[in-house]
Amino acid sequence: MNGWLTQSFTNKNRKGMLMMKKNNIVLVGGGSTWTPGILKAMTTHLDQFALNRVVLYDVNEERQEVIGEFAKILFKEEAPEVEVSYTTDAEVAYKDVDFVFCQMRTGGFDMREKDEKIPLEHGVIGQETCGPGGFSYGLRSIRDMEEMVRDVRRLSPDAWILNYTNPAAIVALALDKIFPKEDKILNICDQPVNLLRSYSKLIDHDVNKLEPVYFGLNHFGWFTHIYDETGRDRAPELKEIISNGGFRPVDAEQRDQSWLETYAMVEDMLKDFPDYLPNTYLQYYLYPEYKVKKLDPNWTRTDEVRAGREKKVFAECRRIVDNGTASDSKVVHNDAHGDMMVEVAASIANNERKTFIVMVRNEGIIANLPNDSMVEVAATLGVNGPQPYAVGEIDTFYKGLIENQHAFEKLTVEAYMEGSYTKALQALTLNRTVVDAKKARIVLDALIEANKDYWPTLN
Ligand SMILES: NC(=O)c1ccc[n+]([C@@H]2O[C@H](COP(=O)([O-])OP(=O)(O)OC[C@H]3O[C@@H](n4cnc5c(N)ncnc54)[C@H](O)[C@@H]3O)[C@@H](O)[C@H]2O)c1
Numbered sequence: 409m410n411g412w413l414t415q416s417f418t419n420k421n422r423k424g425m426l427m428m429k430k431n432n433i434v435l436v437g438g439g440s441t442w443t444p445g446i447l448k449a450m451t452t453h454l455d456q457f458a459l460n461r462v463v464l465y466d467v468n469e470e471r472q473e474v475i476g477e478f479a480k481i482l483f484k485e486e487a488p489e490v491e492v493s494y495t496t497d498a499e500v501a502y503k504d505v506d507f508v509f510c511q512m513r514t515g516g517f518d519m520r521e522k523d524e525k526i527p528l529e530h531g532v533i534g535q536e537t538c539g540p541g542g543f544s545y546g547l548r549s550i551r552d553m554e555e556m557v558r559d560v561r562r563l564s565p566d567a568w569i570l571n572y573t574n575p576a577a578i579v580a581l582a583l584d585k586i587f588p589k590e591d592k593i594l595n596i597c598d599q600p601v602n603l604l605r606s607y608s609k610l611i612d613h614d615v616n617k618l619e620p621v622y623f624g625l626n627h628f629g630w631f632t633h634i635y636d637e638t639g640r641d642r643a644p645e646l647k648e649i650i651s652n653g654g655f656r657p658v659d660a661e662q663r664d665q666s667w668l669e670t671y672a673m674v675e676d677m678l679k680d681f682p683d684y685l686p687n688t689y690l691q692y693y694l695y696p697e698y699k700v701k702k703l704d705p706n707w708t709r710t711d712e713v714r715a716g717r718e719k720k721v722f723a724e725c726r727r728i729v730d731n732g733t734a735s736d737s738k739v740v741h742n743d744a745h746g747d748m749m750v751e752v753a754a755s756i757a758n759n760e761r762k763t764f765i766v767m768v769r770n771e772g773i774i775a776n777l778p779n780d781s782m783v784e785v786a787a788t789l790g791v792n793g794p795q796p797y798a799v800g801e802i803d804t805f806y807k808g809l810i811e812n813q814h815a816f817e818k819l820t821v822e823a824y825m826e827g828s829y830t831k832a833l834q835a836l837t838l839n840r841t842v843v844d845a846k847k848a849r850i851v852l853d854a855l856i857e858a859n860k861d862y863w864p865t866l867n
């Protein structure tokens with residue numbers, strides 16, 4: 409039984425006491441490199457999102473132990489009233505939870521490396537969530553994600569499942585097809601909010617006062633307007649600034665070179681297509697040949713992450729555990745990722761109806777796109793889930809791009825569900841990063857071989 413937190417509550421309109429439920433959380437992929445940041449965000453948002461119990465769950469015992477021991481120290485110092493534990497047992501993890509925060513990586517970085525390097529060996533974009541890499545990772549993620557949902561529903565029928573697991577576009581579509589009646593699964597990406605934070609720096613404006621209008625699919629969308637609190641659209645000014653002075657992420661000093669290059673490509677995209685502010689991932693679809701030349705098949709993003717974030721996070725957590733204190737922690741910072749995950753949960757739990765950019769089944773939100781696509785748009789979040797803002801009709805160029813990408817995503821999910829080689833080949837042939845069917849077949853066959861321990865058989 410959860411406790412309740414009596415919280416003193418003050419804002420400019422109301423003063424009083426708010427009874428806030430204390431939530432039981434499970435963090436799936438508890439040994440993830442992002443977990444320390446999310447845990448830190450949990451400790452700094454306790455007045456918004458009250459916690460009773462936090463369980464970390466991972467299939468990898470070694471990773472889980474390092475991050476789990478760190479978690480115990482962090483909470484002992486920051487929020488000793490919260491019960492913290494870690495486990496590799498799904499039966500323990502999913503029992504009696506209110507929110508599941510999910511960020512698993514089936515196959516780990518070893519398989520991410522193959523997703524990136526195999527396509528590149530054949531002259532095609534190799535990226536974690538885009539093109540054949542995203543396809544490959546998608547076919548691995550769906551199985552574990554389906555199992556997770558079934559386990560959660562058996563052990564915690566009413567829990568909210570907040571999913572970050574990539575490729576989120578394919579995972580979201582697959583879960584929507586497998587569990588069409590589910591209304592408590594929400595797929596989220598932190599890239600739009602991270603872009604918003606970067607825009608807010610460019611115009612020196614509080615990000616919380618910016619209201620975005622966004623449309624597309626996950627890692628495949630555009631900001632059409634960015635309104636400030638006076639109702640003025642700041643998008644034209646932002647486009648001007650970026651077109652003349654380039655674009656850097658808000659946390660540029662923490663970024664590896666490849667992310668700086670990725671942000672820089674927004675300037676190129678705006679020069680070619682000045683209508684809207686593009687999501688950075690569009691670079692792979694708009695300039696596949698150019699990007700392939702820039703990518704190094706011997707040193708991809710996985711190598712950078714392993715040498716950078718993964719090494720730092722685990723070394724720092726081990727150091728904290730050895731020292732017995734997290735008070736001087738360096739790598740555990742709040743960024744868009746942890747903050748957003750906790751703020752999304754708080755908005756749902758407290759029925760705050762704050763606006764976030766999330767994935768939802770289209771059903772007319774973007775009037776001239778298929779109803780069954782999982783679109784990424786602005787929505788308010790409350791106890792009844794997302795209430796998306798209507799986008800209306802979109803112009804031909806964007807409609808064409810998105811319909812093509814949706815067809816790729818849908819065929820990928822169907823290839824998984826039907827075990828269909830033909831649909832897998834159709835999916836890769838449609839993808840803008842591949843196009844050529846002979847190339848698609850070569851890459852598909854190589855990925856089948858690499859994923860034989862993970863994928864269903866494709867006949
Ligand atoms: N949606 C977004 O915007 C966003 C942002 C950041 C990260 N992510 C995603 O979050 C995930 C974690 O990323 P990372 O770079 O920290 O990877 P990571 O490999 O460091 O962490 C993932 C963890 O998941 C564990 N895992 C694998 N299969 C599991 C399963 N079936 N059940 C429970 N745990 C399992 C692994 O052992 C690993 O410890 C990835 O899917 C990544 O793409 C998404």
Ligand SMILES: O=P(O)(O)OC[C@H]1O[C@H](O[C@H]2[C@H](O)[C@@H](O)[C@@H](O)O[C@@H]2CO)[C@H](O)[C@@H](O)[C@@H]1O
Pocket residue numbers: 574597598599600602709713743744745
């Ligand atoms: O290559 P990685 O593992 O570093 O990151 C892949 C993820 O990239 C995006 O996330 C951003 C995020 O938006 C930002 O807040 C900050 O934390 O950096 C991340 C990248 O380092 C993307 O939205 C995710 O889906 C990817 O998993």
Ligand SMILES: [Mn+2]
Pocket residue numbers: 576596597598599627
């Ligand atoms: Mn993302």
